[in-house]
Amino acid sequence: MGQFIKEYVVVGGGSAGWIAASCLARVLLKTPKGGFKITLVESSDIPIVGVGEATIPSVQDLLRFLNIDEKDFIKETNATYKLAIRFKDWSHIGGDYWHPFGEFGPLVENSALYLHWLQQRQQKSKIPSLYDISICSVAAKNNKFALPDKNGQSVRNWLNYAYHFDAGLFAEYLKGYGKSKGVNHIIGTIGNVQQDESGNINSLILNDGRVINGDFFFDCTGFAALLIDKTLGSNYEDWTNFLPVDTALAVPSETTLPLNPYTLSTAREAGWTWRIPLQSRVGNGYVYSSRHTDEEKARNILLNALDAKPLADIRKINFKAGRRKETWVKNCVALGLASGFLEPLESTAIHLVIASIFKFFEHLPQTKDYEFLRRHYNNKFITDIEEIRDFIILHYHVSTRNDSDFWKYVTNMEVPDSLKSKIEIFKQQGKILTSQTDLFRAGSWVSVMVGMGLMQEYPLPILETLPNDFSTHIINEVANAIDNDIKSAQNHDEFLKNF
Ligand SMILES: Cc1cc2nc3c(=O)[nH]c(=O)nc-3n(C[C@H](O)[C@H](O)[C@H](O)COP(=O)(O)OP(=O)(O)OC[C@H]3O[C@@H](n4cnc5c(N)ncnc54)[C@H](O)[C@@H]3O)c2cc1C
Incomplete structure (x- = not known):
């Protein structure tokens, strides 16, 4: 029998490090x-990346897992709610569509309502927009917010949400949690x-001579990848041929009302800008390909995109889209930026940290004989990140x-076969092939494909037997019910004030 693993060391005190340490403390x-x-060790000389403010609903799983009170969390991280991402100018200049969270209405005749919608569009029936049968996009468009109806009695049953928060305060919040649960915190480089x-x-040797021993290590050192790359040599698989954006300029600006419960993503000449409203400020950034524009132009685009006074100087962050060949090597698992990074478009990086630490618990090694667990974990990570990669590429490529x-480059570039087949199958038959474990389910793919202007050629065989007026009636009923419900919901800023 192998030796038992007792001492875990997390290196890095950004979001990834404190998510890992908090979850380990909660479990172990x-x-x-x-x-x-x-033990968590972090350097006071090397700052955290300090971006990463938009999330997806899986962040609620983290709060539930750690038993964190949502109200307290929102207050302490200056958070707002996020119901959707709004994509402007992506399909064409002037295009405007949503990727909402939650469900598109109920199942009808055993088929998701968006399938009925696709069918009716293919039949050229007169129907409301796809985004009018999602309570999240309707609420987002109207700057309203309501909590989901957990009893499943109303249209709010289809609602789901995530948060926008201050990245620095998020790491601080989890630091407080982790330390209160017994994490040993060491400052040192x-x-x-x-x-x-x-x-x-x-062991890790600090610059001041202190030594930190451990049985198992988490590399959460961000782009430095101190353990997984510099020590253990896990190479980086470069995906910049599919995802050419490699530079971000970020700047906060003053808050403006109404407080949008959505992230705004606007396509630009060489990438896209984000606008993320927090309670205390708005986070803004321009993510662009340095091969396709220069920094001065990019700065001007970002400053022109602001709708209020900047609150700090512009920060520049370079990155390279890709993943580590293996994220678990020897007795070390890399999480966060050390494990790879796609780009911020669908706000998936913090999700990947949360999903990876949960996955680690499913593979938790008891002793040091863990080779099979390690291989299985690595394969699962690759499947997860490749699925997200394909979803992000879709936004550009079509x-x-x-x-x-x-734009000439991204619309003509070669894309992975896995994505090519998804696009082709959708174009022919309106079907999305996803698996049970995919992060982005069919509804997400349909939101983006429809928003980007893709149409299916043939009707959906499973719905062909239904009369058109049956489906159009239900689509209209759902859109009306959502519209009526949202009229009575509170404005997002009022909701947060009365919280
Ligand atoms: C432009 C941009 C926008 C993003 N937007 C989003 C978003 O909207 N949503 C989202 O989910 N994610 C986003 N991300 C990703 C997100 O920021 C990260 O996944 C998240 O912050 C985790 O970072 P990290 O903890 O891995 O690294 P970091 O925050 O960089 O932390 C690294 C830590 O390692 C420590 N360290 C490094 N070297 C040493 C050493 N030698 N000794 C001791 N300590 C060391 C540092 O002190 C620091 O504490 C974005 C990323 C970028 C680049």
Whole structure:
């Protein structure tokens, strides 16, 4: 029998590090067996990346898992609610569509309502827009917010949400949580990493000479990837041929009302800008391809996109889309930016940290004989991140824009076969092939494909036996019910004030 794993060391005090340490504390420090130790070490000289303010609904799983009170969390992180992403100018200049959370209405005749919608569009019936049968996009468009109806009695049953929050305050909040649950917190910069004869990491040497020993390590050192890359040599698979944006300029600006419960993503000459409203300020950024524009132009585009006074200087962040070949190597798992990064378009990076630490618990090694667990975990990570990669590429690739070198490149580039087949099957039959474990379910793909202007050629066989007026009647009923419900909902800013 192998040796037991008792001492976990998390390196890095950004969102990834504190999510990992908090979850480890929640799971391990309460076990009756006891004897576990969790240490987090972070440098006071190397700042956290400090961006990462938009999330997707899985962040609620983290709060539930840690038993965190939502009201307290929202207050302490200056958070707002997020119901959707609004995409402007993506399909063509002037195009405007939504990727809402939640469900598109009920199942009708065992088929999702969006399938009925696709069928009726193909039949050229007169129907409301796809985004009018999503309570999240209707509420978002009207700057309203309401909590989901958990009893399933009203249209609010189809609602789901995530948050926008201050990235620095988020890490601070989890730091408070982790420390209160017994995480040993050390401030220091690691200068040297020591490995045993089989290559496993056994200690970290800080620049001031202190030594931190451990049985298992999490590399949450951000782009530095100190353990997974510099020590263990897990190479990076570069995806910049599919995802050419590689630079972000970020700047906060003053809050303006109404407080939008959505992220605004506007396509630009060489990438896209984000607008993320928090209670205390608005986060803005321009993510662009440095091969297709220069920094001065990019700065001007970002400053022109602001709708209020900037509150700080513009920060520049370089990155490269891709993933580590293996994110679990020897006795080390990389999380967050150290494990790879796509780009911020669908706000999936914090989700991947949460999903990865939950996945780690499913593979939790008891002893040091974990080779099969390690391989299985690595394969699962690759499946997850590749599915997200394809979804992000879709937003660029099917655009009809060709007004700049960037748009000419992304609309003509080779894309992964997995994405090619999804697009082709949708164009022919209106079907989305997804698996049970995919993060983005068919409704998300349909939102983007429809928003980008894709149409299916043939009717859907499973709905062909239904009369058109049956489906159009239900689509209209759902759109009316949502519209009526949202009229009575509170404005998002009032909701947060009365919270
Ligand atoms: C432009 C941009 C926009 C983004 N937007 C989103 C978004 O909207 N939604 C989303 O989910 N994600 C987003 N992300 C990703 C998100 O920011 C990260 O996934 C998240 O913040 C986690 O970062 P991290 O903890 O991995 O790294 P970091 O925050 O960089 O933390 C690294 C930590 O490692 C420590 N460290 C490094 N080297 C050493 C050393 N030698 N010794 C000791 N400590 C060390 C540092 O002190 C620091 O504490 C965005 C990323 C970028 C680049």
